[in-house]
Amino acid sequence: MGTKYIPLPASPRVRRPYPPTAHAHMEAVMARELFAGVPVTDYAAALPWYERFFGGKPSFLPNDVEAVWEVAESRYVYIVEDPVRAGNALVLTFVDDLDGRVAGIARRGIEPAERETYEGGVTKVIYRDADGNEISLGGGPD
Template identity: 50%
Template sequence: MADEIALGGRAGELFAGIPVRDFQKSLDWYQRLLGAPPSFFPNDREAVWMLAGHRWLYIIVDPRRAGGAVQTIICDELEALIAEIAGRGIDFVDEEAPGKGVRKVMYNDPDGNEIGLGRVPAQ
């Protein structure tokens, strides 16, 4: 089975990056989407949020690559999260249900990067 897992299962942390154009505008949007301020700022061009143990999402100023990211975060209590995010003024722009009990909603940040929140049935 270890041969079927990328990097032989040795990856201990995941940092998923999203390039943005305007740091302040994006910082505000991601704070509202994620419902928390960043966990830390490595420098004046990046902000990092801890999503769970060993799982991080960060924005970085990189205008040349901004707008092309696609990230999907599988969540517990998806409907409650959607309602909380809507209460902070952000609504999802698209949705799909590719299988029974599977749902994904997509949000677009100010640059057009796609942040998806999804649910899959318990295994």
């Protein structure tokens, strides 16, 4: 799956009162789906941890060494056996009910490695898998 590029008008006759924002430009040219990959050393060993973390079986299995969870509409996190790159992923997903999610994950036997609170009340809860990949949840102030 590649990025779809949509041509933007280039005519000098097109007048805009203001230049397009970066966000509007990104909306025009970027695909609407996101896949965040997490390389793991041993797929079979990593799979149970991720099933507990996400609270269920993968949404789909593309092949024998890859599992994909849909974490929001058209937003996916996947693990793939890739020992050379394992342990280097940084994934952050913002959620509505951070405390509820953290409690649910704890009930499934996984505790956060760290919890950070930033100026303005934004919180980041960091989890690490056996390879050291950082899978985090974030939330805004209550």
